[in-house]
Amino acid sequence: MEFRMGELFSGPGGLALGAKLACFKDVKGEKWGFKHTWANDFDRDTVETYKLNLLHNPDASTVFCEDVSDFPIGDKSILPEIDALAFGFPCNDYSNVGKQKGLAGIYGPLYSYGVKVMKYYQPKVFIAENVGGLSSANEGYALIKILEEFQASGYHITPNLYKFEEYGVPQARHRIIIVGIRNDLYKQGIHYHVPAPTTPDPKDMKTSQQAIEIPPIPADAPNNELPKTTEKVAKRLSYIPEGENAWYIGIPEELRLNVRGAKLSSIYKRLDHTKPAYTVTGSGGGGTHMYHWKENRALTNRERARLQTFPDDFKFIGSKESVRKQIGMAVPPEGAKVVMEAVLKTFAGIKYRSVKPTEKLQLKNLEKGNTTALKGLGR
Template sequence: MNKLDNSPKIISLFSGCGGLDLGFHQEGYETVWANDFDHWACETFKKNIGDVIVEGDIEQIDPYDNNSIPDCDIVLGGFPCQDFSMIWKRPGLDGERGNLYKSFLRVVDAKKPKVFVAENVKGLLTANNKKAIKQIVSDFENIVPGYKVKVKLYNFADYGVPQLRERLLIVGIRSDIDFDFEHPNPTHSAKDDELLPHVTAGQALANIPSDAKNTEQQKLSPKTVEKLKLISAGGNFTDIPKDHPLYVKGMISHVYRRIHPDEPSKTIIAAGGGGTWGYHYPEPRSLNNRERARLQSFPDDFEFVGTMTQVRKQIGNAVPPQGVRELAKTLKKIFE
């Protein structure tokens, strides 16, 4: 990425392979410092976003030391959702993994960016009888000089991503900034004729170049191939008749899930055993990582580093860059 002297400067936390950063880079921002503890995600970030990522534990970095983290205009990051199964049982956010959330809070407190954007799972809205999200909003509002915080559940398919993926975006504007922020309206819809139609999985997977990276194909057993032949477009294991010898019982919905070419795909996941890789239609095979990357809206020149399983994890954990471009555009006005 080319450095732009007048571009808003990003500090990126829990960066992963850089999907959130990429969406903002595509709108003219620049990441000047990033952090993640996953080695292969850091290697991918370096290769595609820039050699500004520090591999290691964020809890071991003091954000109040100006020699450790530079100043910035905006802090981005998706703090791990595992925190919220723990911290709300203890006063003061002292849960076992609560420090990861508090690390994000500390960086915002130390750097006082004009804006922060935190991404998380839909379940955060209802975690601990809705106390979790209320506490988070309160914590950011109470950082001196305070932040005006607005929370919205996005379905990224409504913003041009060929995937039905719901994620929470928490946006804070520093209280001394005169800017009336509203989350951007959807650009795409399955029903509203005034908006663009959803991008389908079939459109997303078309015309992948023969020399594209990360196209290694998983080898499936003949038995799995035969199972897939019994499953319709957009279907899953429940399409297999109960009296069929290949019937499988009691699995979760994304097992043997095949894409529907005329709809956005279901959510791409990061890990899982047999039957969870996501499957092509009409070809009876698993999706390869370049196809997963396309469904996550990564461009073909974004090359992932690591084994097939490590790359799958990076893609499944990423924020789809296209999904946050409208937000990046909206926030850009603050810096102009």
């Protein structure tokens, strides 16, 4: 069975690639998978990256580069019927890294376009993704409002905080993913369960060194240009041990940053080669580009893409900074695959190992007004 899939805020294709990787055949030989139907994103380079790698067609007309407010949701002559909706609604106003304006920000209300698709198309299932910081935005009330609207659109929802390093992704990336099953199907017994972590023990987690070095990155891999490093930055890095940042006590005074606070930040922070990487980000100024555990330099975009589990032949379109943004904002395909595969198995009636969803994120608990417990839940 193929699920026709529509996407909003598609990014370079992390969710779409995860959906593609999740395809399988059941014991009867029937194929279960997702089929691209339409997608949109606001960024031109991102759209070109998606078309090249997911559709292998730079001229594909089913991926739209336009503001979601102009997207013709409901016009089925342009955007035909779908069975599944996937959307990683913009996290800028929910991330703990930013000012966390939540629903009051420019990007905060954009989840509502996912709600609009649900109402017009009533897909069988939706998969929505956002940062862990969503749980504490607007003192927790942003999450309540979003979950209530998802539920009111006719869906039984299962929100959960996924720690991707527990699912084989070589990166401590914590994301809230909400899976919704249409109410009539839920009543028929189609119940989604959170897939159990595959690498819950820290000693089994894939490390940043394993991700970047095994196997070696091919010499002709795209987006692998070495970044320019000034002599001063290289010298500063030479004093920073792996796992430490720009506030390490052993850095000489003349090489210290003249910045107050942020001592727990990732500024000039080296990776620890024995652990999964810290979170790959898509923006930020000097000192935020992720730094090699041994070499005195920032990572290449291809190295970042490996931490995000994109294959080496996945070519990102655009300038170095554009590529960095695309990689940092994407959903790790291998993480997305876990969720997408669980969705398919749910509909196929195939049992899989599962765990209880994050208790603090369940609407029945949030409705009691206990939002303070959400603070610090994710990152």
